[in-house]
Amino acid sequence: MTSKAQPEQSASKKRRERERQEMRTRLLDAARVIASEEGWNAVTIRRIAGRLEYSAPILYQHFSSKEELLVELMMVGFAELAERLRLAAEGLPEGRLVAMAEAYWAFAFAAPELYQAMNGMDGVPFGTAETPREAKNAFRIFRIALQGIAEERGAELADPPGAVDTIWAFLHGCVSLAMAGRIAGGKERSRTLMLTALEPMFTAQLRD
Structure with a gap:
């Protein structure tokens, strides 16, 4: 029994x-x-x-509380973003950098309200021991992909954490300004400008 x-x-x-x-x-x-x-x-x-x-x-x-619910939502958002970045990073070597930028852009504009909550609320620290596991995973995937792209070019990132922060901040800035309507020409021109400037910005992070 x-x-x-x-x-x-x-x-x-x-x-x-x-x-x-x-x-x-x-x-x-x-x-x-x-x-x-x-x-x-x-x-x-x-x-x-x-x-x-x-x-x-x-x-x-x-x-x-509402705050607990929103924090949970942000963790879901970072998990979704991490998965999109992971899939983009599995593409052809010569297109991975652009693919990841496009994945980041697509995620943000597919759910702008979630993206804004993830990036505009207090209580979600980055770069500290308190950084949520889901956010750390997204940054980890991003860093590994950037390091892989550098190695394929016979180079290395001069400062891997700095490169991640710089490229991530660049993507976030482009998305945020586009969402706010702050770039002349609208969303599509904003995306074009982001992708055009991406390669020179990444190259600046390399050393032979």
């Missing part, structure tokens, strides 16, 4: 965990929809509950 009960309890536990994860995903998706329609200030636990037709107390079982 005991041996039979244990598998049943294990299956029940797995089912509850799966249902919990599904609910958290639904909450995060609803938050993203509200943010895309009305901005992050409009995102509250009660607004999410209303959209999903749940009571707010049920949602508080999954996220104790």
Whole structure:
């Protein structure tokens, strides 16, 4: 009787965990929809509950506050970005640098509300011991790819962390200015300028 009960309890536990994860995903998706329609200030636990037709107390079982929910969203965002960068880095050697820049750009404009939350909120430190694992992974993938491109050219990065910070900051700056409508010619010209300047900027990070 005991041996039979244990598998049943294990299956029940797995089912509850799966249902919990599904609910958290639904909450995060609803938050993203509200943010895309009305901005992050409009995102509250009660607004999410209303959209999903749940009571707010049920949602508080999954996220104790709006801040906790937004931090979780940012981690999802960095995980998505890391995967896009990883796939782009698997392409042909001569096109990997541009492919990664295009992957970064595509991610940002596919979900601008999420991108802005990832890069515009307090409490997500970079370059410290407190940097979230998902963000560290995205930077790690980026660094490995840049080092690989340099090696294929018979060179090396003069300062690998500095190269990552410089190229990442460049991409983020281009995306942010394009989103804000600050570059004449609009989004497409902004993207063209970014890709045109990318190669010289990367080359400046190399040494023979």
